Amino acid sequence: MTKVKIIDSIMGSGKTSLMIDHMNESSLDKHFIFITPYLDEVSRIKKSCSNRKFYEPKVHTEKGEVLYKIDSFHKLLSENKDIVATHALFSMSDQTTKELIYSGNYTLVLDESMEVIKKFNISKDDLDMLFKNNWIINNNGKILWNSENEEKLNREYKGEFQTLKKLAKSDNLIYHNESVLFWEFPSDIFEKFNEVYVLTYLFSAQIQKYYFDLHNIKYELLSVIKENKNYKLIEHNDSLDHKIKAALKSKINIYEGDLNKVGEDYYALSKNWFESRSVLHKRLKNNILNYYQNIIKSKSNENLWTTFKSHKGKLSGKGYTKGFLACNIKATNEYSHKKTLVYSINRFVNPAIRDLFKQNKIVIDHDIYALSEMIQWIWRSAIRNNKSINIYIPSSRMRNLLIKWLENDL
Numbered sequence: 001m002t003k004v005k006i007i008d009s010i011m012g013s014g015k016t017s018l019m020i021d022h023m024n025e026s027s028l029d030k031h032f033i034f035i036t037p038y039l040d041e042v043s044r045i046k047k048s049c050s051n052r053k054f055y056e057p058k059v060h061t062e063k064g065e066v067l068y069k070i071d072s073f074h075k076l077l078s079e080n081k082d083i084v085a086t087h088a089l090f091s092m093s094d095q096t097t098k099e100l101i102y103s104g105n106y107t108l109v110l111d112e113s114m115e116v117i118k119k120f121n122i123s124k125d126d127l128d129m130l131f132k133n134n135w136i137i138n139n140n141g142k143i144l145w146n147s148e149n150e151e152k153l154n155r156e157y158k159g160e161f162q163t164l165k166k167l168a169k170s171d172n173l174i175y176h177n178e179s180v181l182f183w184e185f186p187s188d189i190f191e192k193f194n195e196v197y198v199l200t201y202l203f204s205a206q207i208q209k210y211y212f213d214l215h216n217i218k219y220e221l222l223s224v225i226k227e228n229k230n231y232k233l234i235e236h237n238d239s240l241d242h243k244i245k246a247a248l249k250s251k252i253n254i255y256e257g258d259l260n261k262v263g264e265d266y267y268a269l270s271k272n273w274f275e276s277r278s279v280l281h282k283r284l285k286n287n288i289l290n291y292y293q294n295i296i297k298s299k300s301n302e303n304l305w306t307t308f309k310s311h312k313g314k315l316s317g318k319g320y321t322k323g324f325l326a327c328n329i330k331a332t333n334e335y336s337h338k339k340t341l342v343y344s345i346n347r348f349v350n351p352a353i354r355d356l357f358k359q360n361k362i363v364i365d366h367d368i369y370a371l372s373e374m375i376q377w378i379w380r381s382a383i384r385n386n387k388s389i390n391i392y393i394p395s396s397r398m399r400n401l402l403i404k405w406l407e408n409d410l
Contacts, residue, residue, distance in 0.1 A: 004196040004212070004219040007233065008203045010241045011379050012386075015199040016041070018224050018231035019109050023082075024051040031104055033193075034084040036111035037330040045084045054084045073097070080104050087114050087330075093189055094170045102192040110198045112330055113208035119352055120173065120181040122164065127181065130161065136168060143173035143181065176359070180352050187215035205372035207349075210357050210364055242408055249406045251383060254399065255295065255392040259287040263394035269346035274311045281314045284394065288342050289317045291392045296340050298390070304338035304381055307345050315344060327377055338381040339389050346395040347373050371401045371410065378402075 007015050023032050034045050034054065046054045057072035069085075070092045076083050077100035091114065130136045137144045145168035167173050167183055174182040190196050203209050203221065212219055221236035262284050263269050274281070288305065292298050303323040307315050312324060320342070325335055327345050347370040354364055374393075383389050393399040404410040 002195065004190060004198060004217060005233075006198045006200065006203050006219050006221050006236075007224055008200060008221050008236055009224045010201055010244050011375075011384065013240070013244070014224050014226055014231045016044075016111065018233070019197060019199065020045070020048045021231060023049050023109070026052075028052060030194075031080055031106050032082045032109060033090075033101070033106050034082075034109045034111065035087060035090045035114075036084070037087045038111070038333060039086065040333055041111060042084050042086065049082070052082050055081045057083065057085050057089060070094075070097075074100060077101065077104055077106075087112075091115070091185060093186060094166075098186065098189050098192050101189065106193050107195040108190070108193045108197065110196065113198060113200050113203065113206040114185060116185040116187075116208050116211045117174075117353060117356070118183055119350065120164070120167070120183045122161075122181055124179070126161070130164075135161070136164075138175050138178075141175055142171060143168050143175050144171075145169045174356070176352065176356050180356075182352075182356065185211075187211070187217065190217055202368065202372040202375070205365065205368035207353065207364075207369075210362050213362055214357065214360055245406050245408060248383070251386070251388040252378075252402075252406065253388065253390045254403065255291065255390070257295075259291060259295075259392065260394055260396065260399070262287060263346070263399075264396050266397055267346065269307075269344060269395040269398075270348055271308055273346065274308060274314075278314075281311075284344060285315045285317055287394065288315060288320065288344060288392070291342060292320050292340065295392075296390050298340035302337065302339045303342075304335055304340070305342035305344065306377060325377070325380060328373065329380065330376055332380060333384070335380045336382055336385050339387065341378065341381055341389055341391040343374060343377065343391060343393045343395075343398060346370070346398055367397075367401060368410070370398060371405055374398055374402060375405070 007018070009015055019034075023034075032052075036042060036045070042056055046056065055076050057069045057076060059068055059072065069089050073083065073085060073089060074096055077097070131138070134146055134149050137146050145165050164173070170186065172184055172186060174184050176182060198208075200206065222233045223236045223240050224231055225234055225240065262280060267273055292303055300319045300323070303320040304325055305320055305323055306325055306327045309326060316324070323338065327347065348366050349364050349369055357364055378389075378391065381389050393402065401410065
């Protein structure tokens with residue numbers, strides 16, 4: 001495989017359109033897997049690629065047997081079909097997936113970076129029990145399922161840790177500092193493709209970039225431009241964004257006023273702030289209500305807001321509660337009618353993930369990460385359709401990051 005091609009261009013610059021043209025123009029001997037977080041993008045790819053037929057893995061019954069999505073995915077791969085699927089399904093890839101991809105001479109188009117590392121939720125007591133009973137083995141930081149233990153008991157384990165077993169047998173579990181378990185997307189899958197394209201923006205901010213560095217996956221940054229109604233790839237050029245941002249500045253009305261006092265501290269509205277500053281929760285909630293009802297006087301069906309899910313109930317209020325959208329959401333275009341936004345959160349990389357990379361001498365930039373996550377969330381709203389929006393960002397850190405980005409200072 002050659003270097004992964006990272007097409008790092010601002011939203012709306014034509015990344016997907018370029019790849020649709022490329023897939024339509026490519027020889028039918030070349031096979032594609034298009035992976036996207038957006039369910040409606042699946043339909044777009046199937047409809048727009050008129051010169052080839054894309055198939056979507058689905059749960060269905062075949063010869064009396066139920067084929068789940070991953071089974072359907074594998075069947076389509078074995079038949080060398082062009083496939084369009086979601087991040088969620090692709091994240092279930094295992095050894096069988098890798099072998100089928102390699103033998104099928106596939107090209108991967110990954111729309112938006114994936115969640116490639118996440119904490120595996122298991123209690124310390126359960127983990128200690130699995131070690132004590134010799135069900136799992138720590139092999140230099142990789143968790144392996146002890147198949148020999150099953151053989152000794154003359155049975156196959158089918159208990160409540162079935163998911164952990166499957167991931168361990170696929171070599172997808174990392175044991176960090178003898179205390180935290182992580183799931184990791186299989187990094188060697190990328191070398192099974194003939195070519196890999198990643199369509200994204202601010203790749204340098206994303207965990208997948210650090211994951212590529214961790215696994216020594218080589219990549220090159222490219223930009224997309226439009227010439228004579230055709231899209232083309234060029235060497236990455238940040239200055240291409242400047243003109244687009246200049247137009248965006250007039251369409252994003254960022255609140256500046258006394259309601260921002262609640263977030264003046266650098267760590268205000270972070271997860272630790274919510275857990276230790278309960279006395280300020282009511283003030284923040286009143287600020288949000290004031291912003292919607294008195295400052296903007298917005299319609300409830302046009303309101304969009306976010307915070308940490310675990311603290312959603314503390315900030316919910318009349319006229320905007322139903323407009324909640326999780327801060328890490330990417331897989332939806334359903335909120336493109338929302339014009340008044342509240343971003344009541346201060347994003348930092350999960351400390352456990354930060355420490356995992358730090359242990360491997362890779363330092364994550366918290367600010368550019370936070371900016372990237374915030375931009376992704378904001379682009380669920382009407383701004384994605386080039387419509388004006390209003391936004392209240394009480395965290396001074398997050399607000400200044402957005403302002404600097406719009407002014408090309410970041």
